[in-house]
Amino acid sequence: AQKVTQAQTEISVVEKEDVTLDCVYETRDTTYYLFWYKQPPSGELVFLIRRNSFDEQNEISGRYSWNFQKSTSSFNFTITASQVVDSAVYFCALSGNQGGKLIFGQGTELSVKP
């Protein structure tokens, strides 16, 4: 069975702080894909990044960075110098050998205060 766990339900930081959102996954598939999505207050989920199981290189995009470690089955997301506009619910998701079925974690609600 596939499972995604985001243990942090809510995180609150002050603007300009760095923050890391944790994601741990379980799968028996050898080929799989991991995703992060952002859900702002408007409600529509927005895709942030995709990673495949064979590529453990970390990725940086502006203030966002992602750390994928197969050894610990983790795909963590760090926001550097957080801003109020980063306030949202963030979801980690997993897709394996099931034709595109996407399994989500519980989500982490990030609140960035000015």
Next chain:
Amino acid sequence: DVKVTQSSRYLVKRTGEKVFLECVQDMDHENMFWYRQDPGLGLRLIYFSYDVKMKEKGDIPEGYSVSREKKERFSLILESASTNQTSMYLCASSLQGSNTEAFFGQGTRLTVV
């Protein structure tokens, strides 16, 4: 601009009613999904369709059915709405395969009274 459109943003229905939630995508995607989102539980997959007339149960299909007669449209049906189906419902679509990102609609907040 790619779009997944859900027919209603807010819906209030009575217990026992048959409820239809409609979702349309304009990206010619093979995959379509229905999720429900509840606080603390994240997004849970109700049904998944990978082609016209094809469907697969997700993690919580009980009390729901789906219909996909055309590629662009995926309907979620609550046969007899109950109060425990009060939730936010999200539709999504993606290209065929496991490596493609999903695009989401704006969500339908359903209240069953």
